[in-house]
Amino acid sequence: xxxxEEDTRVARSRAAILxxxxxxxxxxxxxxxxxxxxxxxxxxxxxxxxxxWRSRAQLLIDVCASLDDPVPVPDSGDLRTDxxxxxxxxxxxxxxxxxxxxxxxxxxxxxxxxxLRRLRQSAxxxxxxxxxxxxxxxxERGDLRAGTxxxxxxxxxxxxxxFRRLVSRARMDRAFVTAVVDAVLRS
Amino acid sequence: xxxxEEDTRVARSRAAILxxxxxxxxxxxxxxxxxxxxxxxxxxxxxxxxxxWRSRAQLLIDVCASLDDPVPVPDSGDLRTDxxxxxxxxxxxxxxxxxxxxxxxxxxxxxxxxxLRRLRQSAxxxxxxxxxxxxxxxxERGDLRAGTxxxxxxxxxxxxxxFRRLVSRARMDRAFVTAVVDAVLRS
Numbered sequence: 001x002x003x004x005e006e007d008t009r010v011a012r013s014r015a016a017i018l019x020x021x022x023x024x025x026x027x028x029x030x031x032x033x034x035x036x037x038x039x040x041x042x043x044x045x046x047x048x049x050x051x052x053w054r055s056r057a058q059l060l061i062d063v064c065a066s067l068d069d070p071v072p073v074p075d076s077g078d079l080r081t082d083x084x085x086x087x088x089x090x091x092x093x094x095x096x097x098x099x100x101x102x103x104x105x106x107x108x109x110x111x112x113x114x115x116l117r118r119l120r121q122s123a124x125x126x127x128x129x130x131x132x133x134x135x136x137x138x139x140e141r142g143d144l145r146a147g148t149x150x151x152x153x154x155x156x157x158x159x160x161x162x163f164r165r166l167v168s169r170a171r172m173d174r175a176f177v178t179a180v181v182d183a184v185l186r187s
Numbered sequence: 188x189x190x191x192e193e194d195t196r197v198a199r200s201r202a203a204i205l206x207x208x209x210x211x212x213x214x215x216x217x218x219x220x221x222x223x224x225x226x227x228x229x230x231x232x233x234x235x236x237x238x239x240w241r242s243r244a245q246l247l248i249d250v251c252a253s254l255d256d257p258v259p260v261p262d263s264g265d266l267r268t269d270x271x272x273x274x275x276x277x278x279x280x281x282x283x284x285x286x287x288x289x290x291x292x293x294x295x296x297x298x299x300x301x302x303l304r305r306l307r308q309s310a311x312x313x314x315x316x317x318x319x320x321x322x323x324x325x326x327e328r329g330d331l332r333a334g335t336x337x338x339x340x341x342x343x344x345x346x347x348x349x350f351r352r353l354v355s356r357a358r359m360d361r362a363f364v365t366a367v368v369d370a371v372l373r374s
Contacts, residue, residue, distance in 0.1 A: 027299075028218070028299075029295065031218035104295075104298045107291075107354060108216060108218075108291075108295040108298070111288065111291045112215075112216065117356065149366075152366055152367075152370065155347050155351075155355075156343065156347060156371075159347040160343060160346040162346070163342060166294050166354075167311070167353075168342075169297065179336075180339075180343070183339065183340075183371075183374045184343075186373065186374035187370045
C-alpha cells in the first residue's frame with residue numbers, strides 16, 4: 001500500500017467512526033454508547049478507534065468539531081443584521097436532527113465526565129468569540145454604548161435558544177430569533 | 188397492623204424510594220438508573236416501587252415534585268424585587284447539589300423518553316405561571332407597557348440561568364441574577 005492509499009484509508013475509517021458516533025449519540029446519548037458500539041457500527045476494529053481517540057469524551061468533542069460548519073464572523077456594518085445571522089446559525093445547529101442530539105449528549109455527558117467538561121470549554125469559547133467580535137465592533141462604531149458587557153449580552157442572546165432546545169423544547173423560527181435580538185438590543 | 192400503622196409504613200417507604208432515586212439520578216443520570224437500583228438502594232422490593240410508579244419517568248417527575256419547595260408568588264408591589272426573588276429561587280434550585288442534578292437528569296431523559304417529555308410539560312407550566320402572574324400584575328400597575336409579551340419576557344429571564352447550569356456551567360450569584368433582571372427590564 002502506498003502512503004497515499006494509507007492516508008485515504010485512515011481518513012475513510014476516521015469519517016466512518018465519527019458518523020457512527022453521531023448516530024449512536026442521537027439514539028442513546030452519552031451514557032448509552034460505548035467504544036464497542038462505535039466499532040461495530042462503523043465496521044472497524046476497536047484498536048482503530050483507540051489509535052485516534054483515547055476516550056469517549058475526546059471522540060464526542062471531535063464529532064462536534066466535524067459537524068460544526070463554522071460561519072465566518074458576519075460584518076455587515078449593521079449590528080442587528082449580524083446578530084440575527086449568528087443566532088439563526090445557532091438555531092439551525094440546535095434544531096438539526098444531526099447536530100441537535102449531539103449537543104444534548106454533550107450537555108448530558110458533561111454532567112458526570114470531568115474530561116468532557118474540560119474539552120468542551122475550548123469549543124464553547126470559540127463560538128462565543130464570534131458574538132464578542134460582533135458586539136465589540138458595534139461598540140467601536142458607537143452602535144452600542146461604551147462599557148457594554150459583551151459577555152453578559154452574549155449570554156442573554158444565546159441562552160433562550162438553548163433553553164428552548166434543551167428545556168422547554170418549544171420550536172424556534174426566525175421570528176423568535178429576531179424577537180430575542182430586538183429585546184436584547186433594546187436593553 | 189392498624190390502618191394508621193400501614194399508612195405510616197407506606198409513607199416511609201415512599202420517602203425512601205424518592206430519596207434513593209434522587210441520589211441515583213445525581214450519580215448516574217436518567218439513562219444510568221433502573222428500578223432494580225432504586226429498590227436495592229431504598230431497601231424495598233421492586234413490587235413496592237411499581238405499586239406507586241409504573242415507569243422511571245413517573246418516578247423522576249415525583250422526585251422533582253418532592254424536592255420542589257414552591258415559593259409563594261411574590262407580590263411586593265415592586266416588579267424588580269419580585270423578579271429578583273423568583274430568579275434567586277430558581278438559581279438556588281439549579282445550583283443545589285440535590286435538585287440541580289435531578290433537573291439535569293430531566294433534561295437528559297426528555298431527550299429520548301416521550302412519556303417524560305409529556306409529564307414534564309405540566310411541571311414547567313406551573314413554574315412559568317409564577318413569572319406570568321408577577322409580569323401581568325406589573326402591566327396592570329403600569330410598570331410594564333401594555334402589550335408586553337409575558338411569555339417571551341419569562342423566557343429571557345429564566346434562560347440565562349439554565350444556560351449557566353446546563354451549558355457553560357459558570358457559577359451564578361445574586362449579582363448575576365440582578366444583572367439579568369435589570370437587562371430584561373430595560374428592554
